[in-house]
Amino acid sequence: MSDASTDEPVQPAASPERAPRALQARGPGMWATVAALLRKELLVELRTLESVPGMSLFAVTTFVVFHFALNQNTVSGDEAAGILWVTLLFAAMLGVNRLFVADQDQGGFDAFLLAPVDRTAMLLAKALALLAYLAVLELIAVPAFGLLLLAPPLSQTLPDLLLVLVLADIGVAAIGTLVAALAVQTRARDLLGPLLALPLLVPVVIGAARASSPLLVLARAGGHVDPSQVRWLATLALYDLVFGLIAYAVFDFLLED
């Protein structure tokens, strides 16, 4: 984006450089639209700092709350996996709740629907933006978890944990975007978002927690991979695939007014 436009107020979904291309008969290609929308999302987040700092702060505070609630200085194994995933999930809910609010309140949806572009681009861009938020959240929350609560050193587990985090994040991003788009049009959107998302994400929590709990035990035999862990990762990947496709199939129906 040029220097001149940084002084202007942010206009969601109607970034100035897309307008001339949108006037063409066919409209821009899918990936160009996704890239433009994603850049708009990240730019808005970077300028307003609405979601990610709040999510990260929430996660760190929740670890402190867990320390007092459980009355334990360090955790490991199942307990550690549970605390980590509950915290990440609830922090993700904060981001999910805010995902479409600006578009709804400031007319971003209308501007997007006026443009002759594939509506799926909105889903992809929002899901990628949420994925980026989750990545930044985990960049802060996972080291904080290692510092504050986790008993085994984080450096051992991190490479294996990374795969679990990525697979779970994809699932959260797909479900989160869909649920956010569903909830944003309702009267009680802040309430309905988590209510809808939590049961839908229970399989993700099961898979992620079970896959990461053997990584978080104190005396971990490094190197070999547990076969049950592969099963959990496969479940997570299957879930991501199924709900990614479902979100792709139904998202268009949420954007028609």
Added chain:
Amino acid sequence: MSSRTFPPERRSENPEISSQGSPKRELRGFRTGTEYGRGLRPLSIATLVAVPIALVLVFFYAPIEAEEGFLQKIFYLHVPLAIVTLCGFVIGGLLAIVHLRTRDRKWDLRSYVAIHMGLIFGVGTLITGSIWARGSWGHWWVWSEPTLVSFLIVILLYATYQPLRFAIEDPERQARYASVFAIVAGAFVPMNFLAVRLSTAYLHPRVLGSSSNLPPKMAFTFLVSLVAISLLFATLCSYELTAKRTRMLLKARSRTLGFR
């Protein structure tokens, strides 16, 4: 449905009638209204016959199970309820797909009724399952039984269907969003069962899986109660549909007649 009942000059006198719902369309609405009610009587009679037959078979025909004794008879209520609930949810999702494809609101109404009834039957399933668990394992709730746990998650998800639906004011959008939810949740049902089943090492014999090698008397009783519960579900759905349809027609009628 003849236009003779409405003289043309009367229609032109009152433009509100022709703009809101032409008398012709209203008559057509009445016809579909009776269509909804048409199957109701035979369906009700079939249910009224099937449910007592199923109960008689359960209590007097099916043998007492050797291990669990009399308590096992709740199986004939609990498992059909669960099957019918899940079928109701999946049917609700399929009807929602039809709604999104055809954009005919009657499919959304059917999807709503199927899910609504499924939710009621689902609560019944949880209660009977809880009683069974208490009787045979000594606890009201057992986390090691994957079917029960996944059922709870599914019910928790579907419990948000009505809050979501009625938090949207625009009726067209309400139908569309409810359909999207019904499709997503319908696909969630099998995924959830897979994940929860993987997560629990099951300790208890799986009744549903072993129903194929039930003794013939038990299998017959089970099938009859499954039919009876399905008929009950269909009858209640059709009653609710008829009631909703009638209420909508009454509202439309009083609007055209000028009542508030």
